[in-house]
Amino acid sequence: MTEPTEQDAAPRPETPYRWVSKPGRIREDRRFVTGQGRYVADITPPGTLHVGLVTSPYAHARITGVDASEALALDGVVAVLTGAELAKDTDPLRQYLAVPEVQWRPLAAEETRYAGEWVAAVVAESRAVAEDGAERVFVDYETLPAVLDPEVAAQPGAPLVHPDHGTNVMAHREFRWGDVDGDLAQAAGTSRVRSRWNRNSTVPLETFGVVAAWDRGRDLLDVWASIQMPQFPEQLAHALRIPTNQVRVHFDVDVGGSYGVKRGIKHGVLAGYLSRMLDAPVKLIEDRAENMHGGDFHGPDRIFDVELAYTAEGIFTSIRIDVIDDEGAYPGRSPLQLAKPIGAIVGPYRIPSAAYNATAVVTNKTGQVAVRGFGQAPTNYAIEAAVDAVARDLGIDRVELRRRNFIQPEEFPYRIPSGTEYDSGDYPAVLDKAIALADLAALEARRDELRAEGRLAGIGVATCLEPGGGNAIFENIMNPANDKTTFPEACRLRVDGDGEITAIISISSAGQSHDTMVSTLVGEELGRDPETIAVIRADSLTGMPSQSPVGSRMTIVLGQAIRGAADELKAKVRAIAAHNLGATPEEVGYEGGDVVVRSDPARRLGWRDIVAIAHRKQHLMPPRTQPGLEVVHVAHTPRSGGLAQPDGTVQLYPCYSFEAHVVLAVIDPGTGAIDLDRYYIAHDCGTVINPDVVRGMVYGGTAHGIGVALYEQFAYSPEGQPLTQSFMDYLLPSAHEVPQIADTEHCTPSPFTSLGQKGAGEAGYMGAPAAVAGAVNDALTAQGAAPIHALPIKPSDVWSALRAAGNEERGGK
Amino acid sequence: MKPVDFELHRPATTDEAIALLAEHAAEAKVLAGGQSLLPLLNFRLARPDHLIDLGRIAGLAQLRRTQDELVVGAMVRQAQAERSPAVAAHAPLLAAAFPNIAHPPIRNRGTVGGSLAHADPAAELPAVARALDAVFVAAGPRGRREITSRDFFRANLMTDLEADELLVEIRFSRAAPHTGADFQEVGRRRGDFALVGAAAQVTVDDGLLSDVRICLTGVAQTPHRAVEAEDLLTGHAPDPALLARAADAIRDTIDPSGDLHATAGYRRDVAGVLMTRAVTGAHRRATETAAEAA
Numbered sequence A: 001m002t003e004p005t006e007q008d009a010a011p012r013p014e015t016p017y018r019w020v021s022k023p024g025r026i027r028e029d030r031r032f033v034t035g036q037g038r039y040v041a042d043i044t045p046p047g048t049l050h051v052g053l054v055t056s057p058y059a060h061a062r063i064t065g066v067d068a069s070e071a072l073a074l075d076g077v078v079a080v081l082t083g084a085e086l087a088k089d090t091d092p093l094r095q096y097l098a099v100p101e102v103q104w105r106p107l108a109a110e111e112t113r114y115a116g117e118w119v120a121a122v123v124a125e126s127r128a129v130a131e132d133g134a135e136r137v138f139v140d141y142e143t144l145p146a147v148l149d150p151e152v153a154a155q156p157g158a159p160l161v162h163p164d165h166g167t168n169v170m171a172h173r174e175f176r177w178g179d180v181d182g183d184l185a186q187a188a189g190t191s192r193v194r195s196r197w198n199r200n201s202t203v204p205l206e207t208f209g210v211v212a213a214w215d216r217g218r219d220l221l222d223v224w225a226s227i228q229m230p231q232f233p234e235q236l237a238h239a240l241r242i243p244t245n246q247v248r249v250h251f252d253v254d255v256g257g258s259y260g261v262k263r264g265i266k267h268g269v270l271a272g273y274l275s276r277m278l279d280a281p282v283k284l285i286e287d288r289a290e291n292m293h294g295g296d297f298h299g300p301d302r303i304f305d306v307e308l309a310y311t312a313e314g315i316f317t318s319i320r321i322d323v324i325d326d327e328g329a330y331p332g333r334s335p336l337q338l339a340k341p342i343g344a345i346v347g348p349y350r351i352p353s354a355a356y357n358a359t360a361v362v363t364n365k366t367g368q369v370a371v372r373g374f375g376q377a378p379t380n381y382a383i384e385a386a387v388d389a390v391a392r393d394l395g396i397d398r399v400e401l402r403r404r405n406f407i408q409p410e411e412f413p414y415r416i417p418s419g420t421e422y423d424s425g426d427y428p429a430v431l432d433k434a435i436a437l438a439d440l441a442a443l444e445a446r447r448d449e450l451r452a453e454g455r456l457a458g459i460g461v462a463t464c465l466e467p468g469g470g471n472a473i474f475e476n477i478m479n480p481a482n483d484k485t486t487f488p489e490a491c492r493l494r495v496d497g498d499g500e501i502t503a504i505i506s507i508s509s510a511g512q513s514h515d516t517m518v519s520t521l522v523g524e525e526l527g528r529d530p531e532t533i534a535v536i537r538a539d540s541l542t543g544m545p546s547q548s549p550v551g552s553r554m555t556i557v558l559g560q561a562i563r564g565a566a567d568e569l570k571a572k573v574r575a576i577a578a579h580n581l582g583a584t585p586e587e588v589g590y591e592g593g594d595v596v597v598r599s600d601p602a603r604r605l606g607w608r609d610i611v612a613i614a615h616r617k618q619h620l621m622p623p624r625t626q627p628g629l630e631v632v633h634v635a636h637t638p639r640s641g642g643l644a645q646p647d648g649t650v651q652l653y654p655c656y657s658f659e660a661h662v663v664l665a666v667i668d669p670g671t672g673a674i675d676l677d678r679y680y681i682a683h684d685c686g687t688v689i690n691p692d693v694v695r696g697m698v699y700g701g702t703a704h705g706i707g708v709a710l711y712e713q714f715a716y717s718p719e720g721q722p723l724t725q726s727f728m729d730y731l732l733p734s735a736h737e738v739p740q741i742a743d744t745e746h747c748t749p750s751p752f753t754s755l756g757q758k759g760a761g762e763a764g765y766m767g768a769p770a771a772v773a774g775a776v777n778d779a780l781t782a783q784g785a786a787p788i789h790a791l792p793i794k795p796s797d798v799w800s801a802l803r804a805a806g807n808e809e810r811g812g813k
Numbered sequence B: 001m002k003p004v005d006f007e008l009h010r011p012a013t014t015d016e017a018i019a020l021l022a023e024h025a026a027e028a029k030v031l032a033g034g035q036s037l038l039p040l041l042n043f044r045l046a047r048p049d050h051l052i053d054l055g056r057i058a059g060l061a062q063l064r065r066t067q068d069e070l071v072v073g074a075m076v077r078q079a080q081a082e083r084s085p086a087v088a089a090h091a092p093l094l095a096a097a098f099p100n101i102a103h104p105p106i107r108n109r110g111t112v113g114g115s116l117a118h119a120d121p122a123a124e125l126p127a128v129a130r131a132l133d134a135v136f137v138a139a140g141p142r143g144r145r146e147i148t149s150r151d152f153f154r155a156n157l158m159t160d161l162e163a164d165e166l167l168v169e170i171r172f173s174r175a176a177p178h179t180g181a182d183f184q185e186v187g188r189r190r191g192d193f194a195l196v197g198a199a200a201q202v203t204v205d206d207g208l209l210s211d212v213r214i215c216l217t218g219v220a221q222t223p224h225r226a227v228e229a230e231d232l233l234t235g236h237a238p239d240p241a242l243l244a245r246a247a248d249a250i251r252d253t254i255d256p257s258g259d260l261h262a263t264a265g266y267r268r269d270v271a272g273v274l275m276t277r278a279v280t281g282a283h284r285r286a287t288e289t290a291a292e293a294a
């Protein structure tokens, strides 16, 4: 699927680092490739009971009765729990907006608000029997009017998903930054694009799963989960009405894919409740259908109206983005995804003013959750579609138009109208690299040859940002009552009596290679070989504050914590050594674990000797020094700390990675089938920690973006029935659909992180949907057809666009 | 996604299988390669009490040639037939169809008989059987009977087989010399069930088309034999104007439905495009074989 690029063969630029940025073993790969991963489904404490779910067949209905007697009579069925029973003893799941009327519960209590919503849980000795039981729970429903279209839902008079809230609009915020009216008045023209990012998600191989085991003797709920979620333990405890220090979430569980969606709070509450109720370990592993329509893990589902104003020379003067997001039935955290893009609302372009009108509505669909980029990828797509429209309207080359409007390298840190400062970047250089890699002139020649042969062909270009180092300040923007301003990450470094180093973190990982990242950074900071550094995951009670790997933040924020911990550790090592060398700590230097008197390098103390003193020789320790070599450092997100201004201005994320995509699409004029022929990316995430990890992120994210552009959609019938209940209809791109991707890296270090690193967890995905759509539209518009502005683009959409333009192929080719 | 509890039977002979079917008919399902049935079981859309696995019946997995026919046992794996020189030589359309079915691992398990008995109107093999007027041989407690391909496919996922009958083999007439075939389809991804597909096999006689066989997938409840197009093309050279008329004849006679993946209008129109390509491809191959033979 991927080929090494020429850049790989070229000598790498010298870096000041010993291990960072150098090719190095990806530590976790061996375990995954040899099937030694340990996932939640692998964890089955003795006596485990299994959960099956009764789900609503209706998009909206009142529950008038539940008869579980037949299920309970079944051999092996232990219990049946209804929503009403669960609601008596638990609190609703957390809402981040101020919407107290929205009661989100693991099991619907009085009303079901989407087809597939859980209504009752059956607990049995095996999952198969639990499913048998679930079929024998009979629920009486009175159907209610449902609303599926988000624009209809936002209108007065629409059926209400939560009648007590009085409207389906859960949030509406209007922002204006800079002199929008003045800039519009001065513009020579504007291009408008209405675009549709249909409902999709990151769809992991592993569905969500949880095992909960209540220990009555210890008053402790042990939880193993396929989890990637900030505050999961606390929210579990709150919903279950038990103290937070009675919930222990284990993070040494491999997570089989996530990119945001492994939240599973309702799953955790349900399993935890059942375990306490039945005094037994309880396991709930979603099957694919449950995952797809009842897992509350869908991603953004948006309609954009973008207006981009420009001068006659094609200089952007103002942008207006109106967006309506369909949250599904329970908004939870998802509306916050409308706020994050404020931090990159003008993309990589110098646009002096911006207006942003964001509306979150609920409909009778399964709930949304955070998805890779937290709303940025759809916004990037909408912005890039508008940029391409300006190029068409003005007859300016798309690449040239982007160049004219890029923020220039010398302008950083660059403050965008919405208040965020971009840290660093060199957009023209990265675009140049993409063009060189693609050999754009040759690619255009190839496109034109294909066209001459009677095929449709088009080139797509996208230049997009990836905000990294996420904090949670978008909570404050969308709901001023949320005044959370820090989103910390922590690392504990432990040097044992033998001098071996263990780094302890308190997060689980979903394929991001954190073991590799942490060991490389700790090794670099301490000057010790990363191969020798163990990485261990503490649980939520023995560990430190962590927000989990969201917002492309771990290398940045955990990197900051590692820097802090290493500095503290080194200070202690130097103090011990200085004391024994008859010098002051200021007079000695730390050299890869040894400590040397700077003025007299012959006077030195070795790592092992220092370790021995710290652990075993109180008589050689400086006074008032704790024994051992153990430090914990908790770091804020860089550049966080401020509350949002009333107009929404705030420093959102600290770091801004950048990527430029160039792709050639070839389209069969008779069938509309789209084939991506060549794919090139230049990418800049500052200092790369491990080149293979970054390349893997770029490739994977691009494949994901191709899926969004051409294949993936969670669709519903007008009545609210899910039409995509398996991988037969929810189409993930396979190796056949993802072309060879050539990637080249550029490095503009961030001035705000420990080693200049930025985020890479959303790489590729930030620009691929825009680039692929751009390629299809280049092909269509060359044929006189209208561009398509709704994803995914299907062959039949292409066919319709060609037909509407009078292009018909009645056979041939 | 766990199947309802069932009892698994693994008969060693066809007779044993038929006896089991006779005993359990209404509550039984026959298991071939499992590539369609296992998902149905796991979704609990199929809920048999008894599953009769044909995997151990060696007699059902044979591919043989007679004087005039190619006889494919129901349990011949799709991959096995795909690689068979006999299939390539005597039923070129069948050979052309296989690479379009799913992916290699699925064809390793999936059987020819299973696909035909499943009778998905989007599937390739039913269209091939219908195009080639294959004869289906069923066996049951009342003995054996032959079913024409016209009668075999009743509706979406419905065949003429009785609940206690087994499909044992499928007979294809051996292709005449100077015959070529092509299978054209379009799907959203490679290996997916096609949105619409066209199977064509033609024999070339003095540069003209004879014995034209065209069948479409994905446009009706059963494979759609495009007789109007066949009639228009028979006896003529496949020139663009004639092909265009044949394509329009198809568009005028079919009434496909739309779904999430493609509109009805798309299927109707593209059926004509794919038929044109398939006939053109089949003609080219037939001409090539004629040239090779000469």
Ligand SMILES: Cc1cc2nc3c(=O)[nH]c(=O)nc-3n(C[C@H](O)[C@H](O)[C@H](O)COP(=O)(O)OP(=O)(O)OC[C@H]3O[C@@H](n4cnc5c(N)ncnc54)[C@H](O)[C@@H]3O)c2cc1C
Binding pocket: B029, B030, B031, B032, B033, B034, B035, B036, B037, B038, B054, B074, B075, B100, B101, B102, B103, B106, B109, B110, B111, B112, B113, B114, B115, B117, B118, B122, B123, B124, B125, B161, B165, B166, B167, B168, B191, B192, B193, B194
């Ligand atoms: C991911 C995926 C993609 C696929 N894509 C395609 C595709 O593009 N095109 C395509 O055509 N197919 C496709 N298939 C289906 C595949 O071709 C199946 O192999 C085929 O449909 C069924 O054959 P089987 O041997 O697996 O039968 P099974 O699944 O075992 O059986 C199918 C049905 O036929 C019945 N049956 C089987 N054998 C007999 C018999 N001898 N007598 C009576 N009844 C019998 C069974 O009872 C069952 O109802 C795909 C499958 C998968 C999993």
